[in-house]
Amino acid sequence: MEKLICEIEALIYASEYGITPAEIKQVMETVMEKSLEEHEIHSILAEIERRYQQEDRVMELRMVNSAYQFLTKPRYYATINQLQAHRAKKKLSQAALETLAIIAYRQPITKLEIEQIRGVNCDYSVQRLLEKELIVIAGKSESVGRPILYGTSNLFMDHFGLNSVADLPKLKEIVAESNTIGEATN
Template sequence: MTEKLKNAAEAILFSCGEPVSTVEIAEALGVSNRLAVDIIEALQAEYDKERRGVKIIKLADSYQLCSREDYFEFIRNVTEPRRRQALTAPTLETLSIIAYNQPITRSRIEFIRGVDCTASIAKLSERGLIDEVGRMDTPGKPILYGTTDEFLRCFGLSDISELPELSEAPQQEDFLKNSEE
C-alpha cells in the first residue's frame, strides 16, 4: 500500500463530505475493494493513533469523514448551538420495529404496535432516519421501509448488525427469577 493511495483516499473523503462507498473508493483509486478497505482502515488507524481532529466512521458499506468527539467543546465555540430534539416514545417504538425487522411494511409495523403509525412513519421519513427501500411482491405492492445511513450515523452504529441484541422471551426459569425481584 503506497502513501499516495492513502493520501488520495483522504482527499476523496474530504471532497465528498457525504459517505463514500467502498466500491466508489476502489474504483477511484484503481484498486480492488479489499485493498480499498485496507487503505481506509490504515488511514483510520493513523487518525485514531494521533487523536487527529478528524476521524473516519463506517456506515454500512461506506466511509465518512467527521470531526472527533474529543474536540466537540472547541468546535462548539465556533458554531451555532444545535437544536437537540429527542424522538418521542411512540416514534422510537416505530423506529425500533423498522430497525429490527427491515424491510417491513406499514401494516406489519401497525400490527406489532397495535396502533396507527402514519404520523411516526412520516416523522421518521422527514428526519431521514428511514426510507422506502422497495415494494413487497404481494397484491397492492406495499411499500417496504428500512433504516438509512443517517440512522446509523445518528445512533452511532457502523452497521445494522451492531444494534443491541434483544433479550429472548423469558423462559420459565427466567420468569421465576423475574418474579422474585
C-alpha cells in the same frame, strides 16, 4: 504518493455519508487518468487511518456500513452531545423513535404491522422518518392490497454506527429483568 494520500483524504472528508474503496478508486482514476490497484487504495486508507490515530487529532478514520468516513473520537462525545442537545428541532419524538425501533428490528415491515405492534396510527411517524431519510421504502408486500414495506436506510446505519442490522443490540440485552411479567421459576 503524498498528493494521492491528500486527494483521498479530501474525498473522505467531503463525502456526506462515507465513501467505499470502489468509489475512491473510480474517482481517483478519473482524476489521475490512470488505473489504481485495489491494494494501493487499501494501503493509502491504512496510512490515513494511522495518521488520525495520533493523540492530537479529534477525528479518526472508520469503516461504517462498508464505507469510510471521518468520525469524532469517543473521548469528545460528551462535548458533541451538548451540541446535539441544543438542536432539539432535529430530535425524533418518542412515537417516531418507537416506530423506528420497530422498523429496525422487524424489517421489512408494513405500516399496518407497525400499527398493530404500537396500537396506534403511525402515519405521521412514518412520514417524518421518511423525510429524515432514516427509513426507506423497501418494496411491496405480496399480501392483499400489496402494502408498502419499510426498512432502515443507509443514513440510519451511518447515524447509529452500524455495519448491518445484525449489529443492532439483541432485545434481551435491552430489556431489564425488572420489566418482565410473572415470577421466574427455578
